[in-house]
Structures are given as structure tokens and as C-alpha cells.
Amino acid sequence: MTLDRFGREINYLRISLTDRCNLRCVYCMPEDMRFRPRAELLQDGELLLLIRLFTELGFHKFRLTGGEPTVRANVVEMVRAMAQTPGVRSLSMTTNGLLLKQLAGPLAEAGLQRVNVSIDTLDPVKFKRLTRWGDVQDVWEGIEAAEAAGLAPMKLNAVIVRGYNEDDVADLAALTLDHPWQMRFIEMMPFGDVAEFQLAQVITSQAMRATIEARLGPLVPVDGGRLDGEARLYRLAQGQGDVGFISSVTEPFCAFCTRARLTADGKLRMCLLRDYEMDLLTPLRAGAGVDELKALITKAVYHKPWGHGLAHNVVPRNRVMSEIGG
Numbered sequence: 001m002t003l004d005r006f007g008r009e010i011n012y013l014r015i016s017l018t019d020r021c022n023l024r025c026v027y028c029m030p031e032d033m034r035f036r037p038r039a040e041l042l043q044d045g046e047l048l049l050l051i052r053l054f055t056e057l058g059f060h061k062f063r064l065t066g067g068e069p070t071v072r073a074n075v076v077e078m079v080r081a082m083a084q085t086p087g088v089r090s091l092s093m094t095t096n097g098l099l100l101k102q103l104a105g106p107l108a109e110a111g112l113q114r115v116n117v118s119i120d121t122l123d124p125v126k127f128k129r130l131t132r133w134g135d136v137q138d139v140w141e142g143i144e145a146a147e148a149a150g151l152a153p154m155k156l157n158a159v160i161v162r163g164y165n166e167d168d169v170a171d172l173a174a175l176t177l178d179h180p181w182q183m184r185f186i187e188m189m190p191f192g193d194v195a196e197f198q199l200a201q202v203i204t205s206q207a208m209r210a211t212i213e214a215r216l217g218p219l220v221p222v223d224g225g226r227l228d229g230e231a232r233l234y235r236l237a238q239g240q241g242d243v244g245f246i247s248s249v250t251e252p253f254c255a256f257c258t259r260a261r262l263t264a265d266g267k268l269r270m271c272l273l274r275d276y277e278m279d280l281l282t283p284l285r286a287g288a289g290v291d292e293l294k295a296l297i298t299k300a301v302y303h304k305p306w307g308h309g310l311a312h313n314v315v316p317r318n319r320v321m322s323e324i325g326g
């Protein structure tokens with residue numbers, strides 16, 4: 001078990017498989033985003049070694065993200081190797097869903113347990129405007145393929161952006177009337193060069209809840225309003241699934257945080273919204289042994305920041321979201 005200096009048990013690692021992406025969502029990265037040379041990114045063997053060390057330190061929950069994790073060339077074989085690593089109890093992925101039509105079956109067969117699929121609107125025109133490049137039909141077919149492959153329970157993520165999709169919140173929430181899905185609304189967070197846009201266009205969870213209730217009726221707290229991971233869950237009358245809110249900006253859940261993030265270039269980042277990172281790739285390539293690497297991980301965990309500083313205008317500047325891995 002690995003504890004931080006505040007006594008939180010840190011056992012959940014989100015791994016960015018790549019900084020690259022087949023979309024350019026306006027809330028995530030600039031359109032002319034430049035990616036790192038592949039040689040600077042964790043190679044397969046390096047990543048698998050680090051995962052083994054994390055499991056030996058008590059991490060047991062792993063989520064693959066990015067960039068877009070499905071664009072990593074050998075994603076199915078990497079998933080298979082990770083699923084077979086002793087100590088990996090939970091293995092899931094956050095994806096934009098574009099490639100799930102082809103990959104959901106092979107990923108499930110390789111040992112992936114669940115997917116969270118990002119879908120910010122059901123309207124094809126708005127979807128293209130938000131993602132700059134995407135076709136929402138591909139995402140929808142990806143969701144169906146994931147369900148058919150048994151990647152359940154299905155969770156959908158939407159980031160709501162003023163002037164882009166704030167009118168679509170109720171349509172998205174209404175999906176839970178017909179499907180046993182969790183539809184989660186994420187407050188947009190500020191990063192790097194996109195921070196000013198993000199801060200100006202954020203819609204709060206409270207505003208989203210009000211919009212949904214005005215059209216679909218009361219949202220009743222599930223489980224007494226307790227957090228499910230990072231989401232507060234509610235249910236509509238007649239709802240088969242849940243509506244969740246991830247309110248990182250207005251109602252942070254830092255006290256309950258169990259997570260760390262491994263960036264595609266091998267840095268261990270201990271808070272999504274703080275710049276503090278521990279470089280693991282450089283020592284690994286310089287020949288550090290497993291004990292030395294484990295000591296670096298333990299040290300980074302110990303120094304995990306208590307929480308983010310958005311309330312005091314402290315915004316992470318060294319990376320945008322796609323480089324950290326959501």
C-alpha cells in the first residue's frame with residue numbers, strides 16, 4: 001500500500017498511452033498541436049516494466065487514456081500484456097470511441113474490462129465544431145460495438161462548453177431513460193495555452209443540473225449523493241441509468257483522490273491540475289534498478305499535492321489535457 005503524506009492511499013494509475021489523437025477537441029488542445037517525437041515516449045517494454053513496479057507498490061486499478069489510446073499502434077497487444085500482469089485487478093480505457101467499431105471486440109478479448117466513451121453532443125454539426133474533425137456517427141457505432149463486446153457498465157463523458165453544446169445537456173441526460181448507461185457531465189478545466197478559453201467558457205455542474213431538471217424533471221441523488229469515483233450520481237424518474245457530474249472546478253473531490261497519472265513521456269504526475277511531476281523515464285533509460293525506480297514512485301506519491309489551486313487562480317501551465325491523459 002502506498003500512502004501520501006496526508007494518509008490517502010494512492011492505488012489508481014491513469015496511463016497516457018500516447019499524446020497523439022485523431023481529434024482536436026477545442027477544450028483539450030490547439031488545432032496546430034505539436035506532438036513529441038516517438039523516441040521521447042515510453043516504449044512498450046518500458047511501460048510494462050513500470051506497470052509491474054506500480055502493482056508491486058499496491059496499485060491495482062489502471063485506466064488507459066491519452067491523447068487517444070486506441071491510436072497506439074499495438075494497443076491490443078499492450079492491453080493483453082497489462083491484463084496478464086499480476087496485481088492488475090481493474091483495467092479500463094477512456095476513448096473518443098472513433099476506432100471502437102474495429103477494436104472493441106479485440107480489446108475485450110485481450111482483457112480490457114470497461115470503456116468510458118466521450119460524446120459531447122448528439123448533433124453532427126455541433127460535434128464537428130467541438131472536435132474540429134469528428135463524425136458523431138462513428139462514436140455512436142463505437143458505443144454499440146463496445147456494448148456488444150461486453151465492455152460494461154457503459155460510461156459516457158461529455159465536457160460542456162458555453163457557446164458550443166450547453167443546449168445539448170438534456171438530450172444527453174435523456175439517454176439514461178432508454179439505456180442502462182452512466183452519462184457523466186464534466187466541468188471544463190483550464191490547462192496551458194487553452195486556459196483562458198476554458199475559464200471563460202466553463203459551465204458549472206449546478207447550471208447543468210438546472211437545465212436537465214427544467215426539461216426532464218427532478219434528479220434524485222443516488223446512494224445519498226456519495227461520490228462514485230469522481231462523479232456525483234443522480235437518477236431521473238423512469239431512468240435506467242445514472243446521470244453523473246464531475247465537478248472538479250466548483251466542488252473538488254481532492255480529499256478522496258486515490259490517483260496518479262503516468263504521462264506518455266514517462267513522467268509521474270500526482271495531480272491533474274498541478275505541474276509537479278517525477279521523471280521516471282530518464283532514470284529508467286540511465287539504468288536505474290527496480291528498487292531505485294520504486295523509491296522514486298514512493299517519493300512522488302508521498303509528495304502528492306493536497307489539491308488543486310483553481311480557486312486561487314493557480315492553473316497548470318506545463319501541459320494541455322491531451323498530454324496528461326484526462
Ligand code: SAM
Binds near residue numbers: 157186
Ligand atoms: N481521447 C480520449 C477521450 O477523449 O476520451 C481520452 C483522453 S481525453 C484527454 C480524457 C477525458 O478528458 C475526455 O473525457 C475529455 O472529454 C476530457 N477533457 C479533455 N479536455 C478537458 C478539459 N479541458 N476539461 C475537462 N475535461 C477535459
Ligand code: SF4
Binds near residue numbers: 321
Ligand atoms: Fe483527443 Fe480526447 Fe483531447 Fe478530444 S479530448 S482532442 S479526443 S485527447
